Amino acid sequence: xxxxxxxxxxxxxxxxxxxxxxxxxxxxxxxxxxxxxxxxxxxxxxxxxxxxxxxxxxxxxxxxxxxxxxxxxxxxxxxxxxxxxxxxxxxxxxxxxxxxxxxxxxxxxxxx
Amino acid sequence: xxxxxxxxxxxxxxxxxxxxxxxxxxxxxxxxxxxxxxxxxxxxxxxxxxxxxxxxxxxxxxxxxxxxxxxxxxxxxxxxxxxxxxxxxxxxxxxxxxxxxxxxxxxxxxxx
Numbered sequence: 144x145x146x147x148x149x150x151x152x153x154x155x156x157x158x159x160x161x162x163x164x165x166x167x168x169x170x171x172x173x174x175x176x177x178x179x180x181x182x183x184x185x186x187x188x189x190x191x192x193x194x195x196x197x198x199x200x201x202x203x204x205x206x207x208x209x210x211x212x213x214x215x216x217x218x219x220x221x222x223x224x225x226x227x228x229x230x231x232x233x234x235x236x237x238x239x240x241x242x243x244x245x246x247x248x249x250x251x252x253x254x255x
Numbered sequence: 256x257x258x259x260x261x262x263x264x265x266x267x268x269x270x271x272x273x274x275x276x277x278x279x280x281x282x283x284x285x286x287x288x289x290x291x292x293x294x295x296x297x298x299x300x301x302x303x304x305x306x307x308x309x310x311x312x313x314x315x316x317x318x319x320x321x322x323x324x325x326x327x328x329x330x331x332x333x334x335x336x337x338x339x340x341x342x343x344x345x346x347x348x349x350x351x352x353x354x355x356x357x358x359x360x361x362x363x364x365x366x367x
Contacts (some may be wrong), residue, residue, distance in 0.1 A: 175354065186259075186345055186358035187298075194354070232297065241305055242288055242313060243347075243356060247297035 145170040149233045149246035156223055156253050164218040164249045166233035168205075174235040176200075176209055176216040177243065181230045182193075190231070223253045258282075258359075259348050261359040274333040276362050278346030285351050287329035289313075289321065292343040292361070299366050304329055305351075338365045 150165040168174065175194045179187040191200030194239035207218045216233060233246040262277035280287065288303040289360050290313075300313030302321040310321050318340060321332045329348075332342055349356035 177355075179358075184360075186360045187347075188358070192354060210363045224256050240288055241311075241351075242303050244300075245290075247295065247300040 144242050145174070145235060145240070147233050147238050147244055147246035149231075149249055151247075152250040154249060154251045156251070157220045158225055160253075162178050162220040162227075162251065163174055164217070164225045164231055164233075164251070166216045166246060168214050168216065168220065168233075168235050170214075170237045172238045173211075174237040176207070177234040177236070178205070178207055178216070178218050179232040179234060179245075181248075183229070183230055187232065189208065222248055223251070225253050225255050227251060228253045259346055259359040261346050261356050261362050262346075263362050266362055266364045267300065268333075268364065269281065269335050270337060270366055272333075272336045272366075274336050274364070274366075275344075276331040276333075276344055276364070278329045278331070278348075278359055279327050280329075280348035280357070281327065282348065282357075284348040285326075286349050286356075287323065288347040288349075288356065289319075289329070289331045290345045290347065291315070292345055298345065300340065301331065336364075338366050341366045 146169045177192045178190040180190045191202040193200040193209035199208045230248045234243045261282045289301045290298040304323040320332045346359040347356040
């Protein structure tokens with residue numbers, strides 16, 4: 144079945160460091176891929192998405208590229224801030240399905 | 256902005272009680288979802304609905320039921336609450352195309 148695997152956390156960085164959170168997926172066909180972010184005490188917010196191979200999603204300085212050949216959608220940011228501290232979820236939706244399938248989440252903690 | 260409102264942020268119930276979690280969206284979305292979020296397990300789909308009175312089981316429907324009598328409202332019902340249902344419950348809604356589902360702020364349910 145379809146699944147999403149993302150790197151386990153927590154990830155601890157200093158402010159202005161480079162961030163990578165790895166995400167790989169298993170799915171048939173061409174799924175749509177998403178990153179969601181959950182700030183403390185809140186629900187999930189869509190951060191970025193990509194709907195076909197080689198698409199790059201970007202938002203708030205975060206980027207992720209849909210790599211069909213490696214079935215990956217890694218999240219990157221060049222310079223993290225304390226306010227980026229949150230839990231990040233990678234997710235997919237396949238062509239036939241309706242619901243999103245989520246990874247287990249990666250906690251990011253940024254210190255000043 | 257789409258709003259998904261969950262009726263309670265925090266709820267404490269006793270074992271064996273019947274529990275209703277309510278979710279309302281204001282953007283006329285066809286699809287609505289209930290997920291539960293647990294540490295180390297990420298988000299798991301309980302039920303979803305793609306139209307009024309229509310529902311589909313997700314990955315972990317046991318012990319839960321749902322009701323969708325009106326398009327904007329999707330209720331999750333715990334028929335007889337148990338301690339292993341202590342969790343964060345997240346409701347989401349979205350259009351049929353499936354892009355960018357919007358989540359509510361969550362209900363943290365404790366069953367004692």
